[in-house]
Amino acid sequence: MIDEFAKDTLHGRLRRDREALLWKLDGLSEYDARRPLTATGTNLLGLVKHVATVEARYFGEVFGRPSPLPLCRWQDSDGSDLWAAEDETREQIAAFYRRTWDHSDATIDALPLDAPGRVPWWPEPHADTNLFAVMVHVLGESIRHAGHADILREGLDGRTGLRPEHERRIDEEARAAHWARVERAAKSAAAVRG
Numbered sequence: 001m002i003d004e005f006a007k008d009t010l011h012g013r014l015r016r017d018r019e020a021l022l023w024k025l026d027g028l029s030e031y032d033a034r035r036p037l038t039a040t041g042t043n044l045l046g047l048v049k050h051v052a053t054v055e056a057r058y059f060g061e062v063f064g065r066p067s068p069l070p071l072c073r074w075q076d077s078d079g080s081d082l083w084a085a086e087d088e089t090r091e092q093i094a095a096f097y098r099r100t101w102d103h104s105d106a107t108i109d110a111l112p113l114d115a116p117g118r119v120p121w122w123p124e125p126h127a128d129t130n131l132f133a134v135m136v137h138v139l140g141e142s143i144r145h146a147g148h149a150d151i152l153r154e155g156l157d158g159r160t161g162l163r164p165e166h167e168r169r170i171d172e173e174a175r176a177a178h179w180a181r182v183e184r185a186a187k188s189a190a191a192v193r194g
Helices: 002-023 030-034 044-058 090-110 131-157 172-193
Strands: 116-118 128-130
Touching: 002 044, 002 090, 002 131, 030 044, 044 090, 044 131, 090 131, 128 131
Parallel strands: none
Antiparallel strands: 116 128
16 A cells, blocks of 8 residues: 555656656747756756656666667767757657656556666666666656756746746746845855855
8 A cells, every 4th residue: 555655656746847847948939948058058958858868768678668769879978868959849859758758657557666677877786676766766867857947947037936837927026135135145144154
């Protein structure tokens, strides 16, 4: 009973965070969805592509259920899983992510939490694992990158939130006052603590 509760809870959180990450692309221009927003080139569409690839590999190869979709090269030195090439459309990457969900969900539904898996890119003795550990790992990766997307999107147009129904109209005056309060506290602490 606890296994099903744990599995349902983890799966529900994964589904929620998938949608949140994809939502971060809504309403953006093609350029803003793709452009590098950090010194290392992190970008919103690339985050979606990366998380889709990670999920496809973990819920595919690890359990002997390879993705039926062609996967981009993963974690190459050029970071090709972290950005969208000119010939890759936003629609293609979003569709790849959604089809990955279907395959991952089928793996999660078909296997018990203690189903054995092997992650060949993890160091020994951790390479032998199970569905529970992989679900926790992939959920962590998804949450981490959804957080990155939150910050990137806020930097682009000020939009924040987990889902559209949680989003409120931006009160620029209140936001500026809050920012100023945080800045004053930081300066004051720095002056006192040197």
